Amino acid sequence: MRRLTALILPLLVAGGLVAAEPIRHRFVATDESRGQLLLVDQRDPGKDWTVPLPKNRDVLVDKDTVVVSTADGFREFSLADGSPRRSVTVGKGVTTVVRNGAGSTFLGSPGRIWEVDGQGTVVRDLPISGGGMFRILRLTSAGGFLFTSGPTTITELAAHGAEVRRFDLGQLDGKTSKPYGAQRLPNGGTLLSTGYGASLLELDATGALVRRIGGKDSVPGVFLNFFADFTVLPDGGVVVANWTGHGPQDSAKGPQLVQFDRQGALVWSWHDPARAGSIHGVALLP
Numbered sequence: 001m002r003r004l005t006a007l008i009l010p011l012l013v014a015g016g017l018v019a020a021e022p023i024r025h026r027f028v029a030t031d032e033s034r035g036q037l038l039l040v041d042q043r044d045p046g047k048d049w050t051v052p053l054p055k056n057r058d059v060l061v062d063k064d065t066v067v068v069s070t071a072d073g074f075r076e077f078s079l080a081d082g083s084p085r086r087s088v089t090v091g092k093g094v095t096t097v098v099r100n101g102a103g104s105t106f107l108g109s110p111g112r113i114w115e116v117d118g119q120g121t122v123v124r125d126l127p128i129s130g131g132g133m134f135r136i137l138r139l140t141s142a143g144g145f146l147f148t149s150g151p152t153t154i155t156e157l158a159a160h161g162a163e164v165r166r167f168d169l170g171q172l173d174g175k176t177s178k179p180y181g182a183q184r185l186p187n188g189g190t191l192l193s194t195g196y197g198a199s200l201l202e203l204d205a206t207g208a209l210v211r212r213i214g215g216k217d218s219v220p221g222v223f224l225n226f227f228a229d230f231t232v233l234p235d236g237g238v239v240v241a242n243w244t245g246h247g248p249q250d251s252a253k254g255p256q257l258v259q260f261d262r263q264g265a266l267v268w269s270w271h272d273p274a275r276a277g278s279i280h281g282v283a284l285l286p
Contacts, residue, residue, distance in 0.1 A: 023259065023268040026285035028066050028079075029241070030056040033248050033277030037068055039082065040270070041285075049082040050275070058096040058136050058229070059281040067105070068281075069097040074107060079285075088120040096136040100143070108137035108147060126161050136181040136229060136281075146182040146190070154182045154192055165207070172209050173197045175216060180228045180280075191232060193240070198224040200238060200260075213238060213260050222266065223254025228280040236262035241279045251277045 024042035031038060035054035041047040055071040065085060066077045073089040074097045093109035100106070104123075105116040110130035117123050128134075131150035138146045143159035152170030157163055169176040169192055177196035184190055188205035200213040216224055223244065230240035238260055244253045255269035256279040 025239070025259075025268070025270070027239075027257070028059055028061060028283050028285065029257070029276070029279045030059045030068060030281035031276045031278070032056065032243065032280045033246055033250055036276070037066065037077065037082065038276060039066075039079070040272075042270075051077065051082040051084075057281055058098070059283050060097060060099060061283045061285060062099055066283075067097055067099070069094050069107065074105065086120070088116060090114045090116060090122055095134060096147075098137055098139055100139055106137060106139065106145075108134065108145075110134040113137065113145060128157065128161070131155075133178055135178075138181060138183050140184045146184065148179050148181060151178065152176045154179055156182075167192060167203070167207065169194050169197070169201060172201050172203075173199055173212065173215075175199070178226075180226075181230075183230070183232060185232070191230070191238070193227045193230060195228075196226050198227050198242070200227060200230060200240060211264065213264050214240070214258075218264075219266050222258075222269070224258070225254060229282050231282060231284045233259075233284075237267070239268075239282060239284060241282045243278045243280045245278055248277050249273070251279075257282060 026041045028039050036050055037053040038050040056068050058069040060067050064079045066079050068075055075087045076085040090107055094107050096108040098106050103118045107114045113126040113128055114122050115124035133148045133150055135148045145157045149155035152168055154167045156165050169179050173194050175197040176194040179195045180193040182190050182192040190203045192201050199215045202210040204210050224242055226243040228241040228243045230238050232238050242255055242258050244250045251273040255271040257270040259268035261267050
């Protein structure tokens with residue numbers, strides 16, 4: 001009987017008769033419309049926490065620390081319980097925070113990029129032109145920068161500040177409006193968020209379109225409004241914040257986070273309007 005069961009079970013799984021394990025994520029997110037930072041653990045909800053944090057936007061996790069951009073710098077919190085650790089101030093208009101793995105923290109505003117060392121001291125102040133649309137900043141493997149620079153454009157700068165190229169997402173997705181950000185991929189390509197286009201565009205190293213993920217009407221019955229921050233998964237899938245409005249109750253309109261597989265199918269979403277408002281920053285945890 002054991003041998004027969006061992007033979008039948010793989011066939012049932014292969015035939016789709018055994019339900020796959022549901023996806024359960026651990027993540028930290030910045031809630032724009034209710035001004036808070038939260039950790040969600042779908043595997044162990046007892047570890048969830050929420051802390052008030054007005055004027056938040058970008059978020060990252062550095063070992064056991066959550067780092068969030070605030071209006072004038074960044075703040076650090078314990079990953080375990082959300083307790084405050086450190087606050088660093090650099091200047092006005094900060095909307096993003098990113099680290100390079102070598103001890104430096106980079107903060108950005110529509111007019112400049114600051115580099116801060118491990119002690120919280122500004123060691124570089126690089127003027128930029130964010131085109132009035134600056135949102136989040138990401139680093140390239142060469143030490144350069146990617147950021148929104150206009151109503152449909154994202155600009156890449158070299159480490160010393162010279163423009164390398166500019167991506168016009170409006171030519172690739174006509175619904176692009178206020179793109180949110182971009183990330184350089186290991187293969188040399190770039191993944192970009194179209195903002196109110198509610199899509200992600202993957203380009204190859206030459207700038208040619210490889211795939212389009214999402215879109216306003218791509219998933220029947222699901223309200224996709226504005227694609228903000230995103231995390232690329234090891235298998236090529238992506239989790240993206242689906243921002244749904246500035247109002248505290250706008251999160252009732254549709255899922256706050258959505259996940260697409262490599263083929264662009266919606267495979268997971270998170271929607272908890274009782275707990276959180278509109279999400280614009282997300283970082284997945286192991």
